[in-house]
Amino acid sequence: MVETVGPMLDAPIAGQSLTAEVGNRPWQNPPQYSTVEEALEYYIPRITNPDMLNNLFDVMESGIPLTTIANAMQTAGAMEGKHTLDVGILILPILIETMAYLADESDIEYDAGSSVDMKKDTPTDASIARAINKVRKRQGEETKEEMLPEENMVEELNTEEELTGGLMSRRATNGI
């Protein structure tokens, strides 16, 4: 199952469906095409129309997956009351396959969008940067801890030298 990456911020507001009279929306009325075949008879001539096809190829070349394009098409059809959402979802594979066929026929590169992304488990650049920062911080703390005793030793040595370094200072008792 495809998991959502981020929070769904484009979800409808609770009660949004009750802001219009029941039956005023096209999708609340009986659909124009009630079967898969009828819906396909509506879509296929539109997809294969040369004007539409050029726009479709532009969208495909821009890297948008075929699954996303087909889903947008069928959602728009359901919103216009052309067919039900069920029929829309049923015809999705046929729309995707048809678009793939047309793209292959015209040597257009496309992303089918129906294969599982194997690179999903690889960490993002941001997470790698965060991990590196963490390691650096930890290493920095460790080196500080290691450095501290040495610094104390140096300070101790300095104090000893200060005690014995003066001209008028006492000589060391064990010296003579």
Added chain:
Amino acid sequence: MYNVGFQAMNNLAMPKEKQPKKEQSTGLLARNVNNTPNTEEEDVRQRVARYTNEIRKARMELKNG
């Protein structure tokens, strides 16, 4: 976002290719005469899978020359 197209495409049960049946003699004295006609009605999903399979086959033929 939840990709319905991805789900629809990946959950599509493609029809298995039926192996050609051996031709049986239809004589009156032949064994195992199957009189029951094939009345299997296709489900909507099966129909969609069949259509998709046909287009895919045509696409593969296009790719393979």
